[in-house]
Amino acid sequence: MSAFAQPRVFAPVVTPFADDLTVDTDRLVAFCRWLTGQGAGLALFGTNSEANSLALAERRALLDRVVEAGIDPAQLLPGTGACALPEAIELTRHAQRAGCAGALMLPPFYYKGVSDDGLFGYYAEVIEAVGSADLRVLLYHIPQFTGVPISHALIERLIAAYPQTVVGIKDSSGDWANTEAMLRRFPGFAVFPASEALLTRALPLGAAGCISATANIQPHAIAALLRAATPEARALCDAKVSTIRLAVQAQPMIPALKRIVAHFANDPAWTRVRPPLTQMDAAQSAALIDQLVALGFSMPALDVANA
Template structure:
C-alpha cells in the first residue's frame, strides 16, 4: 500500500510526551507543569504533548485537562506549540477536549481509538474517529493517530489509517507510532509516508525511522534528555549518531528497572530538587525510597549532562 495523497509534514523535531506534576492532594500542579514545558522549549524542543500515556492522561478528568492546558497558555507556552492528547474512552469527552484545543489555537490533537472495549473490528475504530471528526466539524482540525496497542489494547491497522486518510485527507496528518516493534513501524512508514508522517514514539527506532524520512518524535525520554533525542532526529546519520543511539539505549536500560512514568518522575525530582515530582496518580505507584535511591545512583553512573543531553 502506498499513499498517493499530497505530502503533509505538520511538524518536525521533538515534542516531549509531557509529564504531569501533582500537588500534595494529587491534583495537577499547573505552575510546575508550565515551568517544565517552558524549560523544554528553551532547550530546543519544537513543542510539547500533554496528557498522553507518559503524562497519565486517562487518569485526569476533562475539566482537569482543560484547566491545565489553559494554565500552560496563560503561563506563556504558545498554543501553537501544544499537541494536545484528547484521548478518552467516551467519544463525547474526546469532542469536548478537541473543541477546546481548536478554541485555544493548539497545533493539533493526538488521538487514540476508544480503548476500553477490546476486540472491536476495524470498522468500529473507523466509525469512532468519524464520529469525532464529523461532530467537531472544523476545517482547522489536525489529528495525529496514536498507535500504542500494548497499552490501549486497540491497534490501528493499515486499513484504518488508509480509510481515514482517504475520507479526511487534510485532517489526518500524522501517526505517533509507539508500538515499540521496529518491523511494523517500518512497514507503516513505507506504506504511508510522505502523505502521512510517521512520528517515532520508540526511541531505539529514531535512526531507522529517520533514514526512512520520519522528521520528528513524540518522546517520553525527551522530558529528561531533549537535546540527545533531538540530535538523533535531526542528525541520525551524522558523526556521533551511533554514540548518541548507544546513550539512549543505556538510558532506557535504567528506565526498564522501574515503572516508566514513576521513574521519569523520580528523575525529575532528582534533577529539580523538588520532591513533589515523585507523585503519580493511582493506579500508578510512586517509587519507594529504596527504588529512588537506586535510581539516583544509576543516574550518577550515567552522568546526565543537561547541556548535552
C-alpha cells in the same frame, strides 16, 4: 508548511501533583517552559502524563493555563482521545480552538474486539463534529495498553476520507516491523516512533521525529540527534540517548521519570503520582539515580519548582 514537515521531538509531559493530589499547575507550566527551552514540543495528556487519571475539566483547564502562560500552541500536541465520544469531541475541539499543532487521539479503549468500521466511525464523528479545516489529528497506536490496535487498513481509510486532517500517528507498539511498514506504506504521513532508540532506523525512512517518554528528561539530546547532519554525528547522539532510554525503561516508567525530575530539580514534590500508581521505593530510586549519574547524565538548567 505542515507542523510536522521537519523532524521534531515531543514529550508526553509528566504531570506534577500537590499534597492533595490536585494538579500543581505552577510546576507544570515551569516544566513545560524548560522542555520547550530544551527543544521539545509538548504532548500534554499522553500516557506518561497520567492523562487517563485526569478529569476532562482538568485537561481543558491545564491546556488553557499552558497557553495563557505564553507557550506557543504550535508547540502543543495534546492527547484528546477518550472512551466517551462526547468527551473526545470536546477535548479535540478545545485543542483545535486553542491553535494546537494537532490532537493526538487514542482509540476508545474499553470495548475490545471492535471492528475497523467502529473505529472509523469514532474518528469520523470527532472530525465531523469539530468541523474545522484547521484540525490536524494524529492517531495513537498503543495496543498493549488499549487492547485496540489501529490497523494499516484503518489508517489508509482515514487518510482517504480526511487527507488534510488525519496527518500522522504515534506508534507505541514497540514493534519495529510495524513502524517500518507504516513508514514505507504511508509516505508523507507523520509517523512518530515512541522511542528515540528507533530514530537512526526510522529517520532515513521519513519518520517525523519521536514522541517519547524519556523526552521528559533528555529533550536536548534527542533534539540534537534530530539535527545531526552526518551519519557519524547521528550515531554518536544515538549512543547517548539510547543508553539513557534503556536505563529508564527498565523501571516503572512514570514513577521513574518523576523520580529523576525530582532529583535533578532538587524538588521532592515531583515524585507524587495519582493512585493506582505508586512511587518508586527508596532502593529502586537510589539505584536508578546512581546508574544515571555514572553514565554522566544531567538535566541542564532545570528549575521547575515554580512558574
